[in-house]
Amino acid sequence: MKNKAPGIKTVGKELRRKLKNAAAGRWEDMRRDIILFLGLALVISLAAALSNEAAGPVTYVTDGDTITVDGVGVVRLADVDSPELGAPSGAEAKEYTREQLLGKQVFLDLDNKTGTDKYGRKVCVVLLANVDGTAGAIFNRMLVDAGHAKIEDAKDNEFNPADWWPAVPSEELGDKKYVGSTKSNKYHYPECRWAKKISPDNEIWFSDSEDALSHGYVPCGVCYPP
Numbered sequence: 001m002k003n004k005a006p007g008i009k010t011v012g013k014e015l016r017r018k019l020k021n022a023a024a025g026r027w028e029d030m031r032r033d034i035i036l037f038l039g040l041a042l043v044i045s046l047a048a049a050l051s052n053e054a055a056g057p058v059t060y061v062t063d064g065d066t067i068t069v070d071g072v073g074v075v076r077l078a079d080v081d082s083p084e085l086g087a088p089s090g091a092e093a094k095e096y097t098r099e100q101l102l103g104k105q106v107f108l109d110l111d112n113k114t115g116t117d118k119y120g121r122k123v124c125v126v127l128l129a130n131v132d133g134t135a136g137a138i139f140n141r142m143l144v145d146a147g148h149a150k151i152e153d154a155k156d157n158e159f160n161p162a163d164w165w166p167a168v169p170s171e172e173l174g175d176k177k178y179v180g181s182t183k184s185n186k187y188h189y190p191e192c193r194w195a196k197k198i199s200p201d202n203e204i205w206f207s208d209s210e211d212a213l214s215h216g217y218v219p220c221g222v223c224y225p226p
């Protein structure tokens with residue numbers, strides 16, 4: 001008898017207690033609704049935070065890594081550093097950013113951790129607009145790929161620059177062991193300093209030395225691939 005499930009009498013008592021506390025319960029329910037609503041709002045704002053929290057045309061380019069976006073203000077590209085304007089490479093970096101961004105619509109992923117840097121500039125990942133109006137290429141990455149900035153990962157912001165370069169699956173890398181240029185007959189280890197000078201447009205990849213030799217390529221005299 002002791003372990004019997006609650007009888008009708010017990011359930012009825014419970015129901016009466018609930019009815020009695022209904023007034024107080026209303027507040028409980030309301031509080032639950034508010035928490036649910038705030039949770040939902042948070043999920044929606046997090047989703048928005050992933051790509052385009054702000055957008056607008058670029059109205060001014062200060063230097064390679066600093067721009068002004070209409071309606072947003074001065075934006076400092078997150079986790080990259082372009083050379084100073086005084087250096088020739090700094091002027092080149094600015095020119096690159098001008099060519100790519102000035103007058104164009106961009107999307108901004110704002111840093112929700114720091115917000116602004118010590119100069120009050122908004123720390124952002126800048127995304128180019130695709131022709132269909134959606135957010136496209138990551139300009140922070142483009143600046144690095146073009147050789148106009150280096151990665152300088154500030155750990156206090158929400159961004160991780162490593163995310164800008166999607167990992168290449170290892171099965172794809174299997175066919176890409178040695179690299180040559182269509183403009184020469186040498187093949188290299190990808191780490192070779194000469195390999196790094198090959199423009200991506202001219203790269204030709206080989207799965208092994210036999211593959212390279214059969215294409216008329218010879219081993220580089222600096223990195224000595226087999």
Ligand SMILES: [Zn+2]
Binds near residue numbers: 189194195222
């Ligand atoms: Zn080499």
